Amino acid sequence: MNSEFVIAVHSLVLLAHRPEGMATSEEIAENVCTNPVRVRKVMGCLRKHGFIGTREGSGGGYRLSRDPDEVTLADVYRSLAAGSLAPSWCSGDPEKDCVVSSNMAEVMNAVFCGADRQLEAYFEGITIGRMLSQVKAKQQA
Amino acid sequence: MNSEFVIAVHSLVLLAHRPEGMATSEEIAENVCTNPVRVRKVMGCLRKHGFIGTREGSGGGYRLSRDPDEVTLADVYRSLAAGSLAPSWCSGDPEKDCVVSSNMAEVMNAVFCGADRQLEAYFEGITIGRMLSQVKAKQQA
DNA sequence: GGATACTGTAATAATATCAGTTACAGTTGA
DNA sequence: TCAACTGTAACTGATATTATTACAGTATCC
Numbered sequence: 001m002n003s004e005f006v007i008a009v010h011s012l013v014l015l016a017h018r019p020e021g022m023a024t025s026e027e028i029a030e031n032v033c034t035n036p037v038r039v040r041k042v043m044g045c046l047r048k049h050g051f052i053g054t055r056e057g058s059g060g061g062y063r064l065s066r067d068p069d070e071v072t073l074a075d076v077y078r079s080l081a082a083g084s085l086a087p088s089w090c091s092g093d094p095e096k097d098c099v100v101s102s103n104m105a106e107v108m109n110a111v112f113c114g115a116d117r118q119l120e121a122y123f124e125g126i127t128i129g130r131m132l133s134q135v136k137a138k139q140q141a
Numbered sequence: 142m143n144s145e146f147v148i149a150v151h152s153l154v155l156l157a158h159r160p161e162g163m164a165t166s167e168e169i170a171e172n173v174c175t176n177p178v179r180v181r182k183v184m185g186c187l188r189k190h191g192f193i194g195t196r197e198g199s200g201g202g203y204r205l206s207r208d209p210d211e212v213t214l215a216d217v218y219r220s221l222a223a224g225s226l227a228p229s230w231c232s233g234d235p236e237k238d239c240v241v242s243s244n245m246a247e248v249m250n251a252v253f254c255g256a257d258r259q260l261e262a263y264f265e266g267i268t269i270g271r272m273l274s275q276v277k278a279k280q281q282a
Numbered sequence: 283g284g285a286t287a288c289t290g291t292a293a294t295a296a297t298a299t300c301a302g303t304t305a306c307a308g309t310t311g312a
Numbered sequence: 313t314c315a316a317c318t319g320t321a322a323c324t325g326a327t328a329t330t331a332t333t334a335c336a337g338t339a340t341c342c
Contacts, residue, residue: 057310058316103279122259138244198339199287
């Protein structure tokens with residue numbers, strides 16, 4: 001899995017955890033353990049898809065613009081990791097004479113599309129809000 | 142997805158397509174569009190898991206040792222790509238004070254374990270034999 | 283027995299992908 | 313006007329992936 005997906009989910013959970021205010025890319029990066037530029041890139045994508053709002057300038061940062069219980073991992077997955085399951089590489093060669101070699105790419109592709117849908121369905125059942133609860137539950141223990 | 146998985150599946154379908162005899166690593170590599178060493182490495186793994194038999198020496202090669210309709214992609218996945226869904230990288234830091242940062246890795250890991258099981262269940266429904274049929278069906282069209 | 287055609291495997295080299303850093307223009311608030 | 317942000321692009325370095333080369337081991341055929 002695309003690690004931008006992980007950063008996105010972590011960031012959203014963090015924002016859900018402090019709904020009062022904003023977090024800057026530096027704060028988020030510190031929390032996630034990566035660098036601010038990477039965070040800003042991911043957040044830019046989340047903004048385009050309406051998950052968060054940004055405020056530029058001094059005192060700015062990012063803020064959740066949706067109810068954490070309404071945002072599913074499937075939403076996030078679709079926004080920045082859809083289709084990431086299929087390997088970039090395709091086996092076989094359509095030009096070849098062999099039945100297997102010439103048609104494998106297409107069949108394999110269908111398999112991975114199905115897998116992608118399956119994965120998406122699974123993510124559909126997990127919300128940012130639920131992940132926040134789980135994180136808090138771990139703390140108790 | 143691990144491209145060794147793709148090579149493995151393609152190779153098994155190819156062997157199923159010519160059940161009479163064997164295929165050498167060079168033939169398979171040509172068909173898959175990669176190099177023979179890579180194929181031998183993957184096949185070595187498939188052999189250890191009992192999917193194929195090998196014969197060394199002149200006239201040797203690889204041969205299916207199971208009914209193609211009994212071998213599922215889940216079997217193959219478990220053999221050489223299990224757990225590949227989770228990114229190598231983990232967000233957060235258990236040492237941090239923040240609830241989110243310190244517990245995210247664990248929660249995220251649980252999510253990906255679930256996703257992996259989901260994927261495996263999907264692959265359970267696809268056999269090598271079925272993929273061979275699909276490949277042949279494409280040819281008709 | 284010896285030549286030939288394979289597998290098995292390690293080591294290395296080439297290439298592609300991914301992540302971190304630096305730099306800077308644009309925006310906002312005090 | 314200054315300080316603190318975001319948004320991006322370009323560059324660098326690290327890491328992962330793939331291909332290549334090389335060679336020992338093994339079976340077959342003559």
